[in-house]
Amino acid sequence: MEALFSAAIGILTACGIFLMLRPRTFSLVLGLTLLSYAVNLFLFASGRLRMDAPPLIRDGALYTDPLPQALVLTAIVIGFGMTAYLVMLALRALAESGDDSVDAKEKT
Amino acid sequence: MSDWSPAHNTNELIMTQHATILPILIPFAAALLQLAAKGYGIAAQRSIGLISVLLGAAAACWLVQLADTGSVQVYALGNWAAPFGIVLALDRLAAMMVLLTALLSGAALLYASDGFDERGRHFHPLFQLQVVGLQGAFLTGDLFNLFVFFEVMLLASYALLAHGGGMARTRSGLAYVALNLAGSALFLIALGMLYGTLGTLNLADVAQRLQSPDIDIALARLACILLVAVFALKAALLPLSFWLPHAYAAAGAPVAALFVIMTKVGIVSILRVQVIAFAPATATADLLDGWLVPLALATVLFAAAGALAAPRLRDLTAWLVLASAGTLLLVPALPQAMVTAAALYYLMQSTFVAAALFLLAALVAERRGELSDLFQSGPRLHAPWLALAFLLAAASAVGLPPFAGFLGKLMLLQAVRDSAPAAAIWSVLLFAGLLLMLALAKNGGRLFWERSPDHPPAGAHRVGWRRASAVALLVSPALLLTLFAQPVSDYASRTAAQLHDSQAYVSAVLGTKEIKREQRP
Numbered sequence: 051m052e053a054l055f056s057a058a059i060g061i062l063t064a065c066g067i068f069l070m071l072r073p074r075t076f077s078l079v080l081g082l083t084l085l086s087y088a089v090n091l092f093l094f095a096s097g098r099l100r101m102d103a104p105p106l107i108r109d110g111a112l113y114t115d116p117l118p119q120a121l122v123l124t125a126i127v128i129g130f131g132m133t134a135y136l137v138m139l140a141l142r143a144l145a146e147s148g149d150d151s152v153d154a155k156e157k158t
Numbered sequence: 159m160s161d162w163s164p165a166h167n168t169n170e171l172i173m174t175q176h177a178t179i180l181p182i183l184i185p186f187a188a189a190l191l192q193l194a195a196k197g198y199g200i201a202a203q204r205s206i207g208l209i210s211v212l213l214g215a216a217a218a219c220w221l222v223q224l225a226d227t228g229s230v231q232v233y234a235l236g237n238w239a240a241p242f243g244i245v246l247a248l249d250r251l252a253a254m255m256v257l258l259t260a261l262l263s264g265a266a267l268l269y270a271s272d273g274f275d276e277r278g279r280h281f282h283p284l285f286q287l288q289v290v291g292l293q294g295a296f297l298t299g300d301l302f303n304l305f306v307f308f309e310v311m312l313l314a315s316y317a318l319l320a321h322g323g324g325m326a327r328t329r330s331g332l333a334y335v336a337l338n339l340a341g342s343a344l345f346l347i348a349l350g351m352l353y354g355t356l357g358t359l360n361l362a363d364v365a366q367r368l369q370s371p372d373i374d375i376a377l378a379r380l381a382c383i384l385l386v387a388v389f390a391l392k393a394a395l396l397p398l399s400f401w402l403p404h405a406y407a408a409a410g411a412p413v414a415a416l417f418v419i420m421t422k423v424g425i426v427s428i429l430r431v432q433v434i435a436f437a438p439a440t441a442t443a444d445l446l447d448g449w450l451v452p453l454a455l456a457t458v459l460f461a462a463a464g465a466l467a468a469p470r471l472r473d474l475t476a477w478l479v480l481a482s483a484g485t486l487l488l489v490p491a492l493p494q495a496m497v498t499a500a501a502l503y504y505l506m507q508s509t510f511v512a513a514a515l516f517l518l519a520a521l522v523a524e525r526r527g528e529l530s531d532l533f534q535s536g537p538r539l540h541a542p543w544l545a546l547a548f549l550l551a552a553a554s555a556v557g558l559p560p561f562a563g564f565l566g567k568l569m570l571l572q573a574v575r576d577s578a579p580a581a582a583i584w585s586v587l588l589f590a591g592l593l594l595m596l597a598l599a600k601n602g603g604r605l606f607w608e609r610s611p612d613h614p615p616a617g618a619h620r621v622g623w624r625r626a627s628a629v630a631l632l633v634s635p636a637l638l639l640t641l642f643a644q645p646v647s648d649y650a651s652r653t654a655a656q657l658h659d660s661q662a663y664v665s666a667v668l669g670t671k672e673i674k675r676e677q678r679p
Contacts, residue, residue, distance in 0.1 A: 070340065075332065082339050089346045096354035098678055118353065121302060125346050128309045132342070135316055136335050142320075143328045152332065 051099055055091070062088035075140035075150045079133065086129040093122045177224055178233035178248045180217040181256045181293040185210050189286035203282040204271045210286060211264040214293075218253070218260040225253035226649070228656065230666035232299070240299065240667045241360035247299035247667055250653035251502075255296040255426055258506060259419050261631070262513055263289045269517055269628035270412035277322040277410070284321070288314035288416065295423050299667055301352065301359045301385075304427065305345050308392070312338050315420065318413045319405060330408040337391070337401050345388040351381035357675060361435060362667035365660060368439035375441045382435075382442050386428055393424030394483050395450075396457040402483075403464060406476035411520030414472065415513035415632070421483045422505060425490075429498070432490040434660040450491035451579050455586040457484030462593035471519035471531040471605065474597060475512055478555050481594060482508035485570070485587065492577050498654035500573040503647050504566030507554060507639050511563060514551040514632035518544065521629070522605055525619050533601040535608035545606045547633045552602055554636035556595040562639035567591065569647065 062084050069081025097115030105116035144150045188210030195202040224231060231248040234240065267285060275281040291311025298304050316338075320331045353359055355377045356367040368378060387398075394402040402421070406414050436442040461481035468474035482504070489501040523531040525539050539545070554561035557568075567587065574583050639646055656662070 070336070078336055082336065082343075085340070085343045089343045089350075093346055093350040093353075096350040098354075118350075121349070121353070124302075124306060128306070128342070129339075131313065132309070132335070132339055135313065136332075136339065139316070139320065139328065139332050139335060143332050146325050146328055152336075153329075 051101070055095060055099060059088050059091050059095075062091070073151050073153075075143065075152055078152060079136055079140060082136065083133055086125075086133070090122050090125055090129070093125060094118050096121075174224065176233070177217070177220060178231055178246050178297065179235075181214055181221065181260065182246075182290055182297065184214045184217060185286040185289040185293070189283040189290070192283045192286065193280075200276060200282075204275070207267050207282045207286060208271065211260065211267050211289075214289065215257070215260040215264055218257040221248060221253040222250075222257050224248065225250045226652070228652075230656075230663050232667050239669065241358050241363035241673065244303045245299045245360070245667060246297045247362075247663070248297060249663065250649070250656050251426065251430070252296050254502065254506075254649070254653055255422070256293055258422075258509060259289065259292045259296065262419055262509060263292075263416055265513065265517075265628040265631040266412040266416040268624045268631070269415070270410075272622045272624040274322070274410055274412055278320075280317070281321055284314045284317045285416070288318060290314075292419060292423060296426065299361050301361055301364065302349055305342075305349060308345070308423075309342060311420065311423070312342070315417065318416070319409050321413060322410045326408045330404040334401055334405045341388055341391045344384060344391075348381050348384035348388060351377060351384065355381060357678060360667070361431065362664040363673070365435035365438060365664050366668065368435055368442055373441070379442055379445065382431070382445055385431060386446065389424045389427040389431075390487075391424070393421050393428065393487060394457070394480055395487055396453050396460055396484070399457060399460070399480055399483075402480050403473060403476040406479060406516075407470070407473045411472075411516050412628075414476075414516040418479055418509050418512045418516070421479060422486070422509060425483065425486045425505070428487070428490045430657070433493070433498070433657050434663055437493055438660050446491045451488055451583070454484050454487035454491070455582060457481075457487065458586055458590045460484075462590035462597075465594050465597040468597065468601075469532060471522060471533070471601070472516060474601060475515040475519055478515065478594065479512045481590060482512065485567075488570075488574070488583060492574060493658075494573065494577070495651075495654040495658040497570070497573040497577070498657060499647065499651040500566065500569035502650040502653055503639070503643075504563075504570055506646070507562035507566050507635060510632050510635040510639075511551050511555045514547070514629060514636075515555065517625070517629050517632060518548050518551060521621065521625070522548075526605075529613070531605070533604050535604055535610040537613035538609050539606060547629055548602060548606065550633050550636050552598040556598055557591050558595070560640055561636045562643070563636070565640060565643050565647075 066081045066085030066088060069077045069084060072078065072081070097118035100112065100114045103112040103114040105114050105119060107113050140150065188206050192203045192206050195206060225248050232240070233246040233248070235244045235246065270281065270285070288311055291307050291314060294307030295304055295311060298307055316331060316335050319334060320327050349359060352364065355374050356364055358364055358367055367373060391398040406417055409417060432446060436445050458481055461477045461484055465474050465477035465481065468477055486501055486505055489497055519531045521544055525541065526536045529536040550561070554563035557563040571584055571587065574580050
């Protein structure tokens, strides 16, 4: 499972960075979204991967670390809000310049 | 629960106990009230905002007094002791930065209340939320909580940067937001690695865990350096500093004035993690050695070159912010308390002065009409007080005696005299100071003295009491910090001494009890 999980994070990160470096705001938004998926998965793994275990400490029983789940939840909410704002800003830039490239000049 | 709850001294007054969270709660409550008061017009929002900054400043003064007892005040949010719960930790450094933010935000809000706040929607709640993020970032003792406050601060700053509208703001806002989102992703990766290797995100506990022999040193170092890289992005260290001049010059004047403290958040964060966590552990003691000083010096030179080429006063001021950020970034790599103390004094004056110059640039631009604050000869300004304020701020910014900038730079140069890179630091800082002085003198003369016959004299612009007092509040520290240099630099020395006693911080936050840890694969 570790290999599959880390490969997924790696591919998401690589795609995210590639898209972020594209000259259009649409791909920039997509790239940042993919990157935040990768980061969320990565955070999730920081408490170690463990199957079929509840995030509760009981005597002797196996448990999974609950803290990364709380961290991921916070990160998802924040990332979601930020991405929404970025989309709005990109739309405004598109409306003002008629072009969605990241360094467009003002419409003349 | 009883085992983990912090031992509170019952003799302590309840209020003193809760004082630490006031700088966060006051602006947060104000933001909510302002949203609720939207129907009552902008005047209601303004009054709430001004009351909030007044209360915030009063609370900050109280915190400075509380922190000056010398002990680190720990406030356990949710009453769970560190490292299990999130704590706020108030030491002298945090109190000083809280007071600085309170004063700066007060001046910026006064200025903005004179019409700027009506150029877009929701200025006032966003402004208060930005203050929440700033104060939280200075006070928190938990790295994930630091991330959350960074995001609060950034989200508000994204919207404030776009306030007032216009293509330049949208465009630079887009780059600023995208860059900071990438920075946030890096921050989370660093935190994930830190939690994965050390099993904790509490700063004091991180400091303790870094010293334990059973950690994966390579991974821990990687996590720490990623963390420093994220803070360096906020602090605008050279390869990560190209966003700053565009974003700051595009922002409206009071917003730019408030943004001046944002680079300081990055610098103070680097300083704090380095001095408290990284330096005492052998695994990470050499983390900043060899690269931070050259990069910081390069930042200073880059900023000085940018200042020479700046076409407008607001651009020039943005480059000045970058120059002072570069100067301050020297400090985390030089571990002596004396250097830190000098830098803290320098930090105070450079924050006020840069903010003042942003406001002055807007006032000058308003009088010159379509020439704006471009460095071209134009109409006569009829505003001797404006020229005088500019002279004071500019002289302090470049470090001319007898102003606070001179004292700050002198103390810093004297403090680094015994460190290895002293020759490089001295020559770069003095040379950059000369370039900045050239830029400000040449262009200031052009703005205030050179008159071109093509332009009729500027019409009389009335500057209301709010904007005048905002400028006065920001320019006066250039003089006041000189007059009261002794008590202020004494406080800075005590701050630095407390910061460098990292063991005291760790034991104040964690207590003396042994922390039981799980064994992780």
